[in-house]
Amino acid sequence: MRFQFPIIVIDEDFRSENSSGFGIRSLVTAIEAEGMEVLGVTSYGDLTSFVQQQSRASCYILSIDDDEFSEANQEETLTRLRAFVAELRFRNADIPIFLYGETRTSHHLPNDILREMHGFIHMFEDTPEFIARYVVREARAYLDNLAPPFFRALVHYASDGSYSWHCPGHSGGVAFLKSPVGHMFHQFFGENMLRADVCNAVDELGQLLDHTGPIAASERNAARISHADHLFFVTNGTSTSNKIVWNSTVAPGDIVVVDRNCHKSILHSIIMTGAIPIFLMPTRNNFGIIGPIPRSEFDWENIQQKIAQNPFITDKGAKPRVLTITQSTYDGVLYNVEEIKDALDGKIDTLHFDEAWLPHAAFHDFYGDYHAIGEGRVRCKESLVFSTQSTHKLLAGISQASQILVQDSESRQLDKDLFNEAYLMHTSTSPQYAIIASCDVAAAMMEPPGGTALVEESITEAMEFRRAMRKVDEEWGSDWWFKVWGPDHIAEEGMGEREDWMLRAGDNWHGFGDLAEGFNMLDPIKATIVTPGLDLDGNFDDWGIPAAILTKYLSEHGIIVEKCGLYSFFIMFTIGITKGRWNTLVTELQQFKDCYDSNSPLWRCMPEFLAKNKHYEGWGLRDLCNAIHNVYAQHDVARLTTEMYLSTMVPAMRPGEAWAKMAHREVERVDIEELEGRITAMLVTPYPPGIPLLIPGERFNRTIVNYLRFARTFNEQFPGFETDCHGLVKEMKDGKARYCVDCVKD
Structure with missing residues (x-):
């Protein structure tokens, strides 16, 4: 498979009818004869804008011929050249850069420019064909090293032309070509995507499920780039990454400490594992923006007090199994992770930071201590640290691309075999290889200096x-x-x-x-x-x-x-x-x-x-x-929603037990007017903001019921702007809408 990465020549004489122009065009002809595309331009133009195009190039050839280095122009040319090379290296440490001229040598250039070069071309001393082979060799070596391990193997496999007898049934896209609508699908997505959609039985691509072959090599490469001890690609989004982390460490009856402003996947994990949650309450302003959990909520004495007050915890001295914090919040508020680690290391078994919205922070010093795993992060003495990240949200992964990062403690390492049992529980045996490749490439893109x-x-x-x-x-x-x-x-x-x-x-x-x-x-x-x-x-x-x-x-x-x-x-x-x-x-x-x-x-x-x-x-x-x-x-709705989220949520049952009532259909559909004091069997999640308000096993209070009344009134008045509330069921009876929630039977 051929990729289009031209060699870029910058020479003010590129189109001139003089010896310099003839010389560079002869070189270009020889390079093209070697099978490489060449793009010739006559000036740097805006340096930053031009250098941003470096991602499409395989090599640069920069002119320093006599006219440009004349007595009058030399200082200006050096300044322009130095700025261009600095901008280029700020983004790309490896792309080959060649200088060329007619009489000038390295003697005429300062070392800060020379040390960034891959070679110095003297026109007319060697044949254009020889110089072309020299340049093309470096350009191709650069391109050969660009692709990370799994993406390289997938490209090779898709280009190999092998007949496949395994699933998926479209057989590299061939099935689509047998149908008119399939033909449209094939044209839209293209040959390469469909050829790369393969079964997990392809040995040369490795296995996602047991982390072998090129997939394992790519996970190790991503871990190195992210400065993690371990890293696992996940193809079902960070909702699944969160569930994997929880299932690897939490069992029925375990105490868990959870940010009340958590993603619903964490609440699903609480239900699935049968855990008993202790919630840390965030702040909130009247714009509806969810703020941070106050620092005092992380004090161990405060957490112990919450444990002591929970009616479902019998062993008040038991160590919580996991702390999960939303880092960052949906509106961008970050926590100082090092302070949290200092406060809770060893007191809680596992510290889990849901960094679905923060995978970029590890790649720039601007974020300092305000992310979980990366270069310079202090290692806990006892607690394992997990970070779950949505590669598709703020990096360059495609939808559902996610990853789990792990930092071992000083006294404990992740048992990868045991962890993988939880991984297998939630991972498809038919993963989408394009998602894996995007995890691989997204990590490689963040290699410094490019990622920075x-x-x-x-x-x-x-x-x-x-x-x-x-x-x-x-x-x-x-x-x-x-x-x-x-x-x-x-x-x-x-x-x-x-x-x-x-x-x-x-x-x-x-x-x-x-x-x-x-x-x-x-x-x-x-x-x-x-x-x-x-x-x-x-x-x-x-x-x-x-x-x-x-x-x-x-x-x-x-x-x-x-x-x-x-x-x-x-x-x-x-x-x-x-x-x-x-x-x-x-x-x-x-x-x-x-x-x-x-x-x-x-x-x-x-x-x-x-x-x-x-x-x-x-x-x-x-x-x-x-x-x-x-x-x-x-309806004073701003204060109403603020008070609703900050009101006391009374646990009446363990979340898993309340969910079991739903599974066994021991629930009844209760009208809004009769909800106060009832126990919900469902997650109740208003949109906006999409943050779970009640979880199974908690009781409706008057403030929440008042909000649901408002939502009912508003929806009737303003069709097209309906306030969506997951868990609130709309039923039509005798031509009238009735709003209800499934509650545990009294």
């Missing part, structure tokens, strides 16, 4: 977006605009300092109260855009723009956001975000403002939404915003 550069660029782009939004705000003056949630002070250029992003007690911007010094920071690549209408104290303005309306508008205009709250929405600056993408968001927000200010009719500004919701025929955009805003204010 990618993370730095994402932080820088996020900072540029924040500065652009503030600039627009300043230019609007007293008129309204959107805010980006974050510290009051940000750097005027570049990334700024880690200290700029710390959450401090007394700061008004975050709304989380009295936080411990140095314990939390905000990840700048997570941006929450706040719309007008609500302040941090939960007070509603006379007018406002509910975020649900704005995000539907943006969706119709080609912008899909990650998460939406009452008066905020969330976007992420991953390593794939571009200037064009975030600048387009800024301009679309401007367009929305114009439509709102003019009360543009919905048929003009949101025609797709109106076509599905004729209820709003004749409404303007501002009319719609005012109607929903007034209902929010009438």
Whole structure:
């Protein structure tokens, strides 16, 4: 299989009719005769933009001929050359770089430039054919070493042309070619993806299930890059990674300490393992943004007190088996992991950090102690440390690509054979090899310096977006605009300092109260855009723009956001975000403002939404915003949702026992009006924000019931903006909607 990686020549005489031009074009002809593509340009142009194209090149040839090194131009040429090489090496330590000229030698160049070179070409001293073979050899050696182990083996297998008699049944895509619709599928996804979709019986690709062959080599390579002691690829997402970690260490009746702001996969793990949870409660502001768990919640005395108060724990002195913390929160709040390790090492058997949204942090010093496993992380004396990461969320994995990282303690190593029993319990015997390859490649992409550069660029782009939004705000003056949630002070250029992003007690911007010094920071690549209408104290303005309306508008205009709250929405600056993408968001927000200010009719500004919701025929955009805003204010919904999540959740049964009632159908469907005091058999999860509110075995309180009443009323008034609540069942009876939850029978 041939990959397209041209050799790039930069020479101002590339198209000139002089001896230098003839010489370089002769070399290009000889290189092309060796089967390599050549791209010739006459100047560096914008250095940063040009160097960002290095991912598509196999080699650079840079001219330092006599004209460019004339007495008048030499200093300028050296400065330009030095800057270009520095930018290139910032991203790529290995790509070959050659210098060439007619009379100049290494004697004329400073050592800081020379040491980055792979060779020095003197035109006319050797034949173009000889020089071409020399350059092509280096370019091909570079390309041969690019692919990590599993991806290299998969490419080789898919290119081999072997007939396969194993599953999957499409046999390398051939089955699709026998059907018209299959032909469409084949054309859309392409030959390579289908040839690479193979069975786990292919010996030369190794085994994901027992971690052998090229797959094992790639897991070891990813562990080296991530500075982990062990690393395992997972093809079913971090939901599955979390369950693997739990099943490897938790048994029925074990005590577990869990962030109440956890992903539902952790709650599923509690149910499946039969564990008894002790919850650490996070803070929350009235924007609906979930904040950090206070530092005091991690004090061992506080955890012991929670254990003592739990009615289902008989052995109050038993050591908890696992601590699971959401790192980072969905809105980007991070914990100082070293402080947590210091506080709980040896007191809890396993420290598990759900870093689904933080796999990038290990590859840049900006994040310091605010991630679990990486270079410089202190090893616990007794506790094992796990990090589960969604490679597909913030690195370059494809959907469902995930990985489990492990750091051994000083006194204990992971028993990989026992761990693999839990791994086998949750891993398909027919894994998708494209997902494995993307785990492999995503890890290889983060090898320094390339990975460091990618993370730095994402932080820088996020900072540029924040500065652009503030600039627009300043230019609007007293008129309204959107805010980006974050510290009051940000750097005027570049990334700024880690200290700029710390959450401090007394700061008004975050709304989380009295936080411990140095314990939390905000990840700048997570941006929450706040719309007008609500302040941090939960007070509603006379007018406002509910975020649900704005995000539907943006969706119709080609912008899909990650998460939406009452008066905020969330976007992420991953390593794939571009200037064009975030600048387009800024301009679309401007367009929305114009439509709102003019009360543009919905048929003009949101025609797709109106076509599905004729209820709003004749409404303007501002009319719609005012109607929903007034209902929010009438029900004081910001304070209601804040109080709901911070209210006391009373455990009446073990989660696993309550789930067993559901499995045995010993449940009944209870109307909202009769829910208070009843025990839920289901997870109850409102969207937004998508955080589980109640878990099986807990009782409904009055605050939660009031919220469900509001959701029922709101859904009836505003079709198209329904508040989705997983676990809340809508039934139609005599033409009327009835909202219920499955509860344990009394």
